[in-house]
Amino acid sequence: MRIILLSGGSGKRLWPLSNDYRSKQFIKVMAAQDYSEVVQTSMIQRVWAKLKEHGLAQYAVIAASKAQQEIIQSQIGHEVPLVLEPSRKDTFPAICLASSFLSSEMKVDADEVIVVMPVDVDADDSFFASIKQLAIQFNDTVGNLGLMGLKPTQPSEKFGYILAGAVHEQSELLQIDRFVEKPSAEEAAALINQGALWNCGVFAFRLQYMLDLLKAGSWPADYGSLQLQYADLPSISFDYQVVERERNILVYPYDGQWSDLGTWDEWTETMPQHLNGKGIISDDSVNTYIINELQIPVVVMGITDAIVAASPDGILVIDRASSPRLKDLVQPLSMRPMYEETEYGWYRVIDEEHQPDGRQIVTKRVHIWAGKQISYHKHEFRDEIWTFIGGTAEVLVNERRLHAKAGDVIHIPAGSKHAIKAIDPVNLIEVQIGDHISESDICRYEYDWDERK
Incomplete structure (x- = not known):
C-alpha cells in the first residue's frame, strides 16, 4: 500500500486567512492533538501526525504545487517525499505525476494498491483505520477503482453523492450504480433517504491502472519525462476524468468523524475556545468567534452567531450561517499575500x-x-x-x-x-x-x- 496525499491549491473559503499561498490546510487555528497543550496546529500537521500513529507515514508522498514546498517543509519537516507540480493544475494531472513518481523514482510494484486522499481533512482514528481497510479489501477484488463513501450527516449541496448497489463478492465493498454531482438540498435529502454516500475524495487503484491511463493518453509514465510534458496534461479533476467514466468501480462505506472544514462555520466547530488571538468577546455575544492574527485587539459586543477573522490580508465579519457563500463574494479580491510562512x-x-x-x-x-x-x-x-x-x-x-x-x-x-x-x-x-x-x-x-x- 502507498498513499498519495493531495495538497490542494489556493482557496478563499476561509478568507482572509486562506489565500493563493496559504491554503486552509496550513492555517494554525486548530487545537493540538493533546487538548491540554496551548499549541495550535494546522490540518496538514494533524493528518501527518495521524498517519505516523497508524504506521502509514512511511508509505506516503505529498503532491503539491511548488509554491507550497516551503510551508509544507516548515510544518512537517523534510522527511516526506514531495511531488511538486511544475505548474498548478487539477487533481487528475497531480495524481498522474505522483503515480509516475512512485513507479519510476520509488520503484513501487505495478500491482501495489495506491490510496489517494486529501490532506485537508479533520478525521478521527477510525478514518485512518478505514484507509487501511479500503486498501486491503480493494486488493482482494478485481475492481479497477475503489472509493470511500462517507455516510452523510446532513443534506449538503457541496458534495457529490454515491448510490451503491449490491455487496461486491465477499468484501465490505459495494458496487456503485451511479453518481450525482452536488445536488440541491432537496435532492440531497431524497438521495440520503435512498442510502446515498458522500464522495469524500478518497480513491484506491493499482499503480498499473494509472500507468495504463497515461499510456492511453500518449503521456509518458517516466517521472522526469512527465514533468517536462506536464503542460500537456488536461487541467481537470480526477472525478471528471476518471471516476465518472469508470464502470468497474466499488465503494467502501465509512460511518465516522470526517469533515473537510470547508467553511468558517465548520471550522469554528473544531475550536476549543471562542477567542483566538488578541481581543474581547462580551458575554452577550453568544456563539461568536474571533480569529485574530493581528497585533491589535478585536472587540465584539452584542453580536450573536458571528465570526470575526482578522489577518494581514483583510478583516471579515460574517454571520455563521452565511459562511458557505463567502468564496463567491470575495472571489474578485486579488492581491499579494500579506503574510507567508516559509522554510x-x-x-x-x-x-x-x-x-x-x-x-x-x-x-x-x-x-x-x-x-x-x-x-x-x-x-x-x-x-x-x-x-x-x-x-x-x-x-x-x-x-x-x-x-x-x-x-x-x-x-x-x-x-x-x-x-x-x-x-x-x-x-x-x-x-x-x-x-x-x-x-x-x-x-x-x-x-x-x-x-x-
Missing part, C-alpha cells in the same frame, strides 16, 4: 506605498528561526534595507561576511548578492524600494556557509 520562518507585510515618482516601497517584518537561512540571491529592480530588531546573524553581501545584531542597519543595493543565516532567532524590518517590486524578481545562487568559514 526559514515567516514574514508579514506591514505597509505598501506608491510614490509620486513611480517608486514602490514595501515594508516587511521578517522572522528567521535559529539555524535557518535565506538563500544567496539578488534582486535586479529593488534595494533592500535590513534593520535588525532582535537576535544575531551572519549576513553575506557580495561574498563579504558580516555579523549583525539588534540595532544594526544594512543597505543592500539592487543587483547585490545577499544572504542571511540566523545564529539565534532573528527579527528584522525589511524595507524594499524600487521601480518594480515583485516576488519573481530574484536570481538564486549556491553558497555553502560551512565550507567558506
Whole structure:
C-alpha cells in the first residue's frame, strides 16, 4: 500500500486567512492533538501526525504545487517525499505525476494498491483505520477503482453523492450504480433517504491502472519525462476524468468523524475556545468567534452567531450561517499575500506605498528561526534595507561576511548578492524600494556557509 496525499491549491473559503499561498490546510487555528497543550496546529500537521500513529507515514508522498514546498517543509519537516507540480493544475494531472513518481523514482510494484486522499481533512482514528481497510479489501477484488463513501450527516449541496448497489463478492465493498454531482438540498435529502454516500475524495487503484491511463493518453509514465510534458496534461479533476467514466468501480462505506472544514462555520466547530488571538468577546455575544492574527485587539459586543477573522490580508465579519457563500463574494479580491510562512520562518507585510515618482516601497517584518537561512540571491529592480530588531546573524553581501545584531542597519543595493543565516532567532524590518517590486524578481545562487568559514 502507498498513499498519495493531495495538497490542494489556493482557496478563499476561509478568507482572509486562506489565500493563493496559504491554503486552509496550513492555517494554525486548530487545537493540538493533546487538548491540554496551548499549541495550535494546522490540518496538514494533524493528518501527518495521524498517519505516523497508524504506521502509514512511511508509505506516503505529498503532491503539491511548488509554491507550497516551503510551508509544507516548515510544518512537517523534510522527511516526506514531495511531488511538486511544475505548474498548478487539477487533481487528475497531480495524481498522474505522483503515480509516475512512485513507479519510476520509488520503484513501487505495478500491482501495489495506491490510496489517494486529501490532506485537508479533520478525521478521527477510525478514518485512518478505514484507509487501511479500503486498501486491503480493494486488493482482494478485481475492481479497477475503489472509493470511500462517507455516510452523510446532513443534506449538503457541496458534495457529490454515491448510490451503491449490491455487496461486491465477499468484501465490505459495494458496487456503485451511479453518481450525482452536488445536488440541491432537496435532492440531497431524497438521495440520503435512498442510502446515498458522500464522495469524500478518497480513491484506491493499482499503480498499473494509472500507468495504463497515461499510456492511453500518449503521456509518458517516466517521472522526469512527465514533468517536462506536464503542460500537456488536461487541467481537470480526477472525478471528471476518471471516476465518472469508470464502470468497474466499488465503494467502501465509512460511518465516522470526517469533515473537510470547508467553511468558517465548520471550522469554528473544531475550536476549543471562542477567542483566538488578541481581543474581547462580551458575554452577550453568544456563539461568536474571533480569529485574530493581528497585533491589535478585536472587540465584539452584542453580536450573536458571528465570526470575526482578522489577518494581514483583510478583516471579515460574517454571520455563521452565511459562511458557505463567502468564496463567491470575495472571489474578485486579488492581491499579494500579506503574510507567508516559509522554510526559514515567516514574514508579514506591514505597509505598501506608491510614490509620486513611480517608486514602490514595501515594508516587511521578517522572522528567521535559529539555524535557518535565506538563500544567496539578488534582486535586479529593488534595494533592500535590513534593520535588525532582535537576535544575531551572519549576513553575506557580495561574498563579504558580516555579523549583525539588534540595532544594526544594512543597505543592500539592487543587483547585490545577499544572504542571511540566523545564529539565534532573528527579527528584522525589511524595507524594499524600487521601480518594480515583485516576488519573481530574484536570481538564486549556491553558497555553502560551512565550507567558506
